[in-house]
Amino acid sequence: MxxxxxxxxxxxxxxxxxxxxxxxxxxxxxxxxxxxxxxxxxxxxxxxxxxxxxxxxxxxxxxxxxxxxxxxxxxxxxxxxxxxxxxxxxxxxxxxxxxxxxxxxxxxxxxxxxxxxxxxxxxxxxxxxxxxxxxxxxxxxxxxxxxxxxxxxxxxxxxxxxxxxxxxxxxxxxxxxxxxxxxxxxCDGNMQEGSxxxxxxxSVRRPGAPFGTRREIKNLNSFRFLKEAIDFEVQWQINEIEEGRAIQQATVLFDPDTGETRTMRxxxxxxxxxxxxxxxxxxxxxxxxxxxRVRGELPELPGQKRERFMRDLGLSTYDAGTLTASQEIAAYFEATVAVAGQANAKPCANWVMVDLAARLNKEGKEIVESPVSAVQLGGLIQRIADNTISNNIAKKVFEALWNGEGATADEVIDKQGLKQITDTGAIEKLVDEVLAANAANVAEYKAGKEKAFNALVGQVMKAAKGKANPQQVNELLKAKLAG
Amino acid sequence: MINKSLKDLSQALAARQISSVELSALFLDRIERLNPEINAFVTVDREKTLAMARAADARIAAGTAGPLTGIPVAQKDIFCAEGWTTTCGSKMLANFVSPYDATVIRKMHAEAGLVSLGKTNMDEFAMGSSNETSYFGPVKNPWDRSRVPGGSSGGSAAAVAARLAPAATGTDTGGSIRQPAALCNLTGLKPTYGVVSRYGMIAFASSLDQGGPMAASAEDCALLLNTMAGFDERDSTSLERPTEDYARDLDKPLNGLRIGLPREFFGEGCDAAVMAAVQAAIKEYEKLGATCVEVSLPNSHLSVPAYYVIAPAEASSNLSRFDGVRYGYRAPEYGSLDDMYMKTRAQGFGAEVKRRILIGAYVLSHGYYDAYYLQAQRIRRLIANDFVEAFKSCDVIMGPTSPSIAFKLGEKAADPVQMYLSDIYTIAVNLAGLPGMSIPCGLAEELPVGLQLIGNYFDEARLLNVAHRFQQATDWHTRRPAAIA
Structure with a gap:
């Protein structure tokens, strides 16, 4: 190959x-x-x-x-x-x-x-x-x-x-x-309806050689078929040439059932x-x-939007490209940023591209059908940014919003008592209890086993039902263990 | 009544001297009596005609009539008319009943209130100069029934000449209005390309086809053209211009009119008797105050060859829709799809149509396109430029319409090239898109001779004026074939 x-x-x-x-x-x-x-x-x-x-x-x-x-x-x-x-x-x-x-x-x-x-x-x-x-x-x-x-x-x-x-x-x-x-x-882009x-x-060729003889695969109406048809065709052409047969110019059809192309004329x-x-x-x-006049009626084009996302929002080329793959994705992202604030553009990008995309993908939904609106997601990201909830809790809130368990992130956080514990006194109390109850882990840590520290963090978070600010837990534990 | 002008008929109808039903019946009776011999009509529908006449009488009674409401006319069977069999002279469409009206049909009947006497015979798909290629048999020239009426609008010409209709429509791709008008002693006008809508006019060669009137006089033609012409948004080649009254200048004196006489139209190739009548007509024009200047159309000898590339090329494509799939003739027995196409088209088209489809397909073929089609288009531009040059020194160009008087049935049928040459003076006008007329200008061997008038673009009113003044001074256009009574 x-x-x-x-x-x-x-x-x-x-x-x-x-x-x-x-x-x-x-x-x-x-x-x-x-x-x-x-x-x-x-x-x-x-x-x-x-x-x-x-x-x-x-x-x-x-x-x-x-x-x-x-x-x-x-x-x-x-x-x-x-x-x-x-x-x-x-x-x-x-x-x-x-x-x-x-x-x-x-x-x-x-x-x-x-x-x-x-x-x-x-x-x-x-x-x-x-x-x-x-x-x-x-x-x-x-x-x-x-x-x-x-x-x-x-x-x-x-x-x-x-x-x-x-x-x-x-x-x-x-x-x-x-x-x-x-x-x-x-164009409505509806590929099933043939739009x-x-x-x-x-065609295939040795690098640097003139173009080989091409065959045209007709009427591919899905991206998957496009890829499968080309992959099959390429392998077929290589086999033909390697077995000493010249490629004849032809029009071919792809059969999705067999995954093969066959000559039409x-x-x-x-x-x-x-x-x-x-x-x-x-x-x-x-x-x-x-x-x-037509130029004046054109919307901001994907390329222009991509440049702007990179320039004004500090997104990477890849992120900017992904978020401008369709007008719907771009619109969703921009609406999310509008709520969460420009300073949170990067987390907004991650949520749209990773968490939301995965969830949509799992249920085979398009972004316009997302049960979590851009405004809801923006509100959620705001609460991560202002330390009301951790990233882990945020995933729970997102799931709750997806399932319609609240109209806003704030409502879910409130109703389900997910607000992060940031009160040093309260966290200190939990830390003390965990240290008292886990002498073995303390001893291991002091003997130089770093892993034991993670176990202790886990215990504190468990005691806090996940709501303690992880950074504060870390700091307090380290201070207590050092003391 | 049968010899009256449209203007007189209009007055008679308005004065209730006759009703449209009576007038239409008069002509229907003549058709019934004389058509079996002349074969000018392929479809007559008495009931439809009389229903239209009754509607026209109602309009006249209601005071909503236009100038030609109630006047019966004959329609060339190339125009689609709703509910009428529309055959285009072909077996292919022998049973095709149009579900819609051509724009010309709509304007003439629904709008102007004219009454249709039926559909006239024609060369198959307008391909011919003698009306012998019609699937429905040749039309006989009322002046001499052993002779052709010309073509392709031969049925319309014979109908008007035999007074089976006061006037008729024709279409002209290379001379199909002017040549039969000349051979049947009529006045016929092919307007500037784009003046009359082609929507619903079955296409032969789209860039050349143009509908127009055929009648006994220039005045009749002017009145008829008023009902036919006008911008049509359904025809992209129709020209968006203000509507005009084509009769407005009929009576203008011809003092100072400059007549261009192309050297190329007065050389060899024209019968002496025809030329003598044409020369005499030009003398008459000088008496009317016109002056003659010699002009030149140096590329006119290329018009027939260029035409016989362009017209068949367009026709080969235009006639592809007659494939037996959706309407029209389909071979009764066939195997595969290709076999169905081949048998249907082999059986449905006549020899001349097949010849032109073959020529057309050939000149458009890969490898021949540049040498034939593009070359012919270049010649077409040269021919148009010749006219532009010529009109710098004259107002109207004159010459013979046809190089001969009506020839015998069968005389040229076996020799396509001889047949094609009968349009030698008319074809260049279509290639240039100019308006052209033929008017009666004399008799040779007791048969009509036509004088061709060619105008500059949109000069229809002037052409009609030039023709009308001649007809005020002469009586050639009033001559009727002796045998028709």
Missing amino acids: NQWEVVIGIETHAQLATVSKIFSGASTAFGAEPNTQACAVDLALPGVLPVLNRKAVECAIRFGLAIGAHVAPRSVFARKNYFYPDLPKGYQISQFELPVVQGGAITVQVGSGDKAYEKTITLTRAHLEEDAGKSLHEDFHGKSGIDLNRAGTPLLEIVTEPDMRSSDEAVAYARALHGLVRWIGI FRCDANV TKEDAHDYRYFPDPDLLPLVISADWME
């Missing part, structure tokens, strides 16, 4: 979050009865004509601005001609030679912890196009059914350069892109799509005014 370098480029189809289709007024809502959301234009009746949905164009502009790309002042819609029953016109309206978004880049975090690194993925282009309908091959007694509800749904096809060198990088990119398109509100689907172009049976500019549509002209 070490002697092979993996090369991956990704094409993503992001369904744009418009109310109506890209070239007709029909609804884009998901899940309607088949063919109830297909108007005359979507059905390609004789004589109908496409009219471009400006909202779809705005989505493309937003994306172009968000990735620092060139938003073309003039781009052209072309016809991609091929026959298929779910393609009503016999051609798909897409952009070919002059796409609306050209270039741009997305910086992603790959891996975690010590192995984490940043990588910038360059984008080739992003272009507007219409989706096809769906062929339903089951439940039709040997015939195929066609549902044209999806026909004409606006898509932004986002194409990278072959910049990724591992499935982890590919997944990191796909996740970052997924986060970004939702962040800027152009965000990736094709991976995979090879280059020999590739279509000649006979692209040409669509004479029914004028070139798409985007004025500077329009672009500036």
Whole structure:
């Protein structure tokens, strides 16, 4: 494996979050009865004509601005001609030679912890196009059914350069892109419903050698499948080459059940799509005014937020990156900090990234579904910061909040009597009792056994039901034992 | 009544000399009697027509009528009309009943209150210059039934010439309004590209197609165009311009009018008798106060080859939707999906349509695209620039519409190139997107000759004015085929 370098480029189809289709007024809502959301234009009746949905164009502009790309002042819609029953016109309206978004880049975090690194993925282009309908091959007694509800749904096809060198990088990119398109509100990111689907172009080569022949894995609709498909494909290609067989350019499908890719079509049976500019549509002209208006409506972007978290809140690159992976995480974190105070940004980051994330993960919940609100968590962190409770007790309070046992951290602390004991007199009393009752441990400690000290701390904390300030317990014990 | 102008019919209706129902029935009766011979109509629906006429009479009675409310017209069967079979002259759509109205249909009937007499025959998918490619059989020229009426709007032309309808719509991709108008002694206007909405007009070559009126006079055409034209948000190539009255300048004198005569239109390739009639018409214009200047369209000889790349390219893609999946013809027996496509399209399309699809697919193919399609687009720009240059020294360009009078049925059917050359003077106008007209200007061998008028962009009102003044001074446009009574 070490002697092979993996090369991956990704094409993503992001369904744009418009109310109506890209070239007709029909609804884009998901899940309607088949063919109830297909108007005359979507059905390609004789004589109908496409009219471009400006909202779809705005989505493309937003994306172009968000990735620092060139938003073309003039781009052209072309016809991609091929026959298929779910393609009503016999051609798909897409952009070919002059796409609306050209270039741009997305910086992603790959891996975690010590192995984490940043990588910038360059984008080739992003272009507007219409989706096809769906062929339903089951439940039709040997015939195929066609549902044209999806026909004409606006898509932004986002194409990278072959910049990724591992499935982890590919997944990191796909996740970052997924986060970004939702962040800027152009795509709902629903992968089950097909709103965000990736094709991976995979090849392998000896380091330094020219690119190998690529095979394209089509329609991956989860990050797990993306990783599994690439890993399988890479191993398959290496095996083929090592056994002396050349890779043939091909389009392949990934079967999640077997974890394998299989060839759908090879280059020999590739279509000649006979692209040409669509004479029914004028070139798409985007004025500077329009672009500036869209720019003014953009939210703070993940990259900008990340920089700000590092600069103003003193977070590490990794923390800042993790907390800006999605707008929901960032919003939760910022709301937590708003309550806990900027000085507690680091503990806020830890709670969101570690404790909250683990708990959410355990129950398979998204952060927007968290039973503990950002305001509640912020209040909890405040009580740690002002020594009302210890970190350990805080975990209990968090659990209580999660289970709805109180509206605020303060209420839980109050009701359950979890307030930390910081009264030196009270702690001293407990220390004295423990020392008196554990002569053996005292003797061991004095004989030089450090472990015995921990046992004594444990006894004090137990006697205090965990509520004694650990630092004070330590100090008092040390002083008494020394005395 | 059958020979009256639209203006006269309008007055007769307004004065209650005749009702729309009576007028429509008069023409329906003529259609019933004469259409079996001429084959101008492919669909007639007496009940639908009379229902529209009754609605028009109600509007007239209620005082909500427009200038043309109640006047019956014929619709080329390329326009989708709700509830009407809309065939485009093809077996592929022989049973297709449109569930919606083309914008032109909506404007003419729902808005202006015109009555539809039915759908007229045409070359299949508007591909042809003789109406012989129609699945529903050729149309006969009312002037001589052994001859073609021209095409592709041959059914509309024959219907108006035989007075089966007072006026009709046509569409013009390379001459399909002007050439049949010339061959049937009618006035026909192809407007500037984008003036008439293409929504619901079944596409042949999207960047060239344009609907327009065909009638007995320029005045009728102006009135009809008033109901057809206008910006349509459903057609992205429709032009957003203020609405205009195309009849406003009809009577303007022609003093000082500069007529450009392109050297290339007056050389070889045109029948002498046609040329003589055209020359005589130009003399008439000089009498009306116009002056002639020679102009040049140096790239016009490239218009036919460029057209026969661009139009088939667009057609090959436009006609892909006729695949047997959702509507229209499907082969009765087939194996695989590919087999269904192949049999459906092999059986559903006629020879000329298949020829153009093949040419179109070829010129768009990988490796040929630059040499054919892009090259043709470059030529198209050169041709348009030639006109821009020419219009610097003239107001209107004139020449023959067709190089010959109506030819015999079958005469050119076996030779596509000969057939294509019958549009040699008209095609450049479509490539440039300019407005063009054909008006009757004489007879040769007792058959009509058309004079072509080409205007600058959006000069429809001026073209109609130039045509109208000629028709005030001459009577060629009033001549009717002897056999039609």
